[in-house]
Amino acid sequence: MSECIFCKIVAGQIPCAKVYEDDHVLAFLDINPLMPGHTLLITKKHAETIFDLSAEEAAACGAALPKVASAVFKAMGAEGMNILQNNYEISGQEIFHVHFHLMPRKTGDGFKVPWPAK
Ligand code: 5GP
Numbered sequence: 001m002s003e004c005i006f007c008k009i010v011a012g013q014i015p016c017a018k019v020y021e022d023d024h025v026l027a028f029l030d031i032n033p034l035m036p037g038h039t040l041l042i043t044k045k046h047a048e049t050i051f052d053l054s055a056e057e058a059a060a061c062g063a064a065l066p067k068v069a070s071a072v073f074k075a076m077g078a079e080g081m082n083i084l085q086n087n088y089e090i091s092g093q094e095i096f097h098v099h100f101h102l103m104p105r106k107t108g109d110g111f112k113v114p115w116p117a118k
């Protein structure tokens with residue numbers, strides 16, 4: 001059996017607060033959110049990084065991302081949104097199952113984007 005935490009979430013062996021699901025992807029709230037509404041969108045099929053996605057999975061992520069991001073944005077009454085995706089340890093990846101961070105932003109939320117002059 002896979003030891004991957006996100007595979008266990010897909011299999012229903014670990015609970016999650018589900019935001020969206022289709023045949024290829026699952027979105028759920030981050031267990032340690034950096035701000036309210038911090039959501040993770042993952043592929044249902046295990047792939048370590050974005051470089052390991054099949055064309056079909058990549059297309060499914062591409063189709064789901066704007067839909068889910070928009071739903072989270074509206075539900076949170078956000079003013080903006082960061083979408084972040086880490087690959088390999090040096091980038092900050094801790095869970096080696098591909099995922100996108102959807103991070104709704106509000107004035108005064110205290111989040112510092114990893115970007116110069118922000
Ligand atoms: P990474 O650093 O790999 O880009 O992000 C991994 C994210 O997964 C972190 O934000 C962390 O809080 C989240 N996470 C880790 N384990 C769990 C879990 O069991 N459930 C949920 N919902 N999120 C998790």
Ligand code: ZN
Pocket residue numbers: 002004005006007008045046047096097
């Ligand atoms: Zn996995």
